[in-house]
Amino acid sequence: MAIPKDARITLDPEEIPKRWYNLAADLQPLAPPLNPVTKEPAKPEDFAPIFCKAIIEQEASTERYIDIPEEVRDALINLNRPSPLQRAYRLEKYLKTPAKIYFKREDMSPLGSHKGNTALAQAYYNAEAGIHTLTTETGAGQWGTALAMVSNLFDIDTTVFMVKGSYNQKPFRKTLMNMYGAKVYASPSEYTEFGKKVLKEHPDTTGSLGIAISEACELATKDEGTCYALGSVLNHVMLHQTVIGEETMLQMQKAEVEPDYMVACVGGGSNFAGFTFPMMAEKLKGKSETEIIAVEPKAAPSLTEGEFRYDYGDTGGITPLLMMYTLGSEFVPKSIHAGGLRYHGMSPLVSAAYDEHLLSAVAYDQTETFEAGVMFAKTEGIVAAPESCHAIKGAIDKALECKANNEEKTIVFCLSGHGFLDLYGYEQYMDGTLPSSSIDNY
Numbered sequence: 240m241a242i243p244k245d246a247r248i249t250l251d252p253e254e255i256p257k258r259w260y261n262l263a264a265d266l267q268p269l270a271p272p273l274n275p276v277t278k279e280p281a282k283p284e285d286f287a288p289i290f291c292k293a294i295i296e297q298e299a300s301t302e303r304y305i306d307i308p309e310e311v312r313d314a315l316i317n318l319n320r321p322s323p324l325q326r327a328y329r330l331e332k333y334l335k336t337p338a339k340i341y342f343k344r345e346d347m348s349p350l351g352s353h354k355g356n357t358a359l360a361q362a363y364y365n366a367e368a369g370i371h372t373l374t375t376e377t378g379a380g381q382w383g384t385a386l387a388m389v390s391n392l393f394d395i396d397t398t399v400f401m402v403k404g405s406y407n408q409k410p411f412r413k414t415l416m417n418m419y420g421a422k423v424y425a426s427p428s429e430y431t432e433f434g435k436k437v438l439k440e441h442p443d444t445t446g447s448l449g450i451a452i453s454e455a456c457e458l459a460t461k462d463e464g465t466c467y468a469l470g471s472v473l474n475h476v477m478l479h480q481t482v483i484g485e486e487t488m489l490q491m492q493k494a495e496v497e498p499d500y501m502v503a504c505v506g507g508g509s510n511f512a513g514f515t516f517p518m519m520a521e522k523l524k525g526k527s528e529t530e531i532i533a534v535e536p537k538a539a540p541s542l543t544e545g546e547f548r549y550d551y552g553d554t555g556g557i558t559p560l561l562m563m564y565t566l567g568s569e570f571v572p573k574s575i576h577a578g579g580l581r582y583h584g585m586s587p588l589v590s591a592a593y594d595e596h597l598l599s600a601v602a603y604d605q606t607e608t609f610e611a612g613v614m615f616a617k618t619e620g621i622v623a624a625p626e627s628c629h630a631i632k633g634a635i636d637k638a639l640e641c642k643a644n645n646e647e648k649t650i651v652f653c654l655s656g657h658g659f660l661d662l663y664g665y666e667q668y669m670d671g672t673l674p675s676s677s678i679d680n681y
């Protein structure tokens with residue numbers, strides 16, 4: 240039997256997208272970020288202590304398409320772009336579902352996740368602006384790893400605040416960041432004023448992304464040549480990630496794949512946004528009926544249980560207020576293995592799209608997501624990141640629904656990263672010691 244043409248849909252390097260798609264152009268008017276002190280709409284100069292000019296402009300841009308600089312396109316090749324879109328035949332067979340399941344392979348980046356797509360763009364613009372150091376936070380470590388690596392391409396130093404829970408759970412992530420030349424601190428740390436304050440009040444805290452963001456921003460505001468880089472949440476990050484969705488749209492068109500569902504996990508929303516926003520553009524034009532599904536952890540259910548209101552992006556209350564679905568900036572999620580999904584809020588663009596009913600959301604317990612991840616490893620041979628296991632679980636549930644209704648629908652999900660550095664979580668699942676997210680003291 241010949242290999243079916245949709246088994247693995249690849250693109251040539253010259254098919255790397257030439258421009259990013261900006262959903263903000265099609266969702267106007269958007270509620271602007273507010274200055275944290277005056278509570279008035281933030282001015283571009285409010286962001287100047289932490290971001291360079293090009294990034295501030297992109298953050299507020301309402302242009303529908305923004306050209307990707309040549310240097311960034313060239314470097315995307317180092318991240319193994321374009322990434323394949325692949326069919327999960329064995330998973331389909333195992334589930335005995337009439338549904339077709341495809342997945343977009345962000346796990347094939349040498350950095351292990353989709354995070355490099357925006358890290359590259361941010362490092363490029365900061366280098367152009369003469370910045371010598373970037374500070375950032377990282378949850379599971381994928382973002383810190385991505386920024387640490389790409390900073391080398393543009394001769395920038397990196398300082399990373401890593402959420403303490405992950406720092407202790409994932410020591411090899413730290414090794415990797417150190418190999419790429421980054422300085423890494425467990426957050427909350429003694430290295431910043433805010434970190435010291437949190438440690439004094441909560442000496443045993445496992446930390447959170449919100450706390451780590453406060454620490455990284457504090458450093459950036461203290462030095463002219465230092466800027467801050469965020470791995471998710473903000474509009475410019477969603478923008479940079481749309482290379483994922485643009486490639487996927489082209490691949491689906493080439494292989495005549497018409498998705499009934501597109502599924503991705505959401506932490507701050509960037510792989511979801513990157514993967515689905517180009518399809519949302521089609522939906523907004525009335526040209527697509529694809530149902531778009533965001534999958535979040537029960538431990539940080541900002542879309543399914545949060546409120547749509549202004550809130551701080553960090554825990555210390557030093558970032559601008561963002562209009563988003565939030566559990567409250569004081570919310571400290573349980574220390575689940577999917578560290579990248581432990582965030583109290585949600586990208587304002589994803590939030591606005593949710594408010595416009597352009598997507599639906601579902602939340603799962605971590606035990607169910609690891610079960611899905613092990614099923615995926617057994618059938619497809621790929622070890623997915625614990626975050627990505629949420630998307631796999633979402634896709635499997637849809638495939639089982641198709642089975643129950645005997646419907647031959649098409650499901651396309653985003654495999655946001657691989658899980659080779661997350662084997663501790665898998666080990667706990669295999670041992671039967673993985674705690675449910677619903678246990679209170681976990």
Ligand SMILES: *Cc1c(COP(=O)(O)O)cnc(C)c1O
Nearest residue numbers: 381471506507508509510579656
């Ligand atoms: C960071 C990360 C996520 C969550 O972040 P988003 O901005 O919501 O995409 C999901 N999957 C992987 C592999 C990650 O590294």
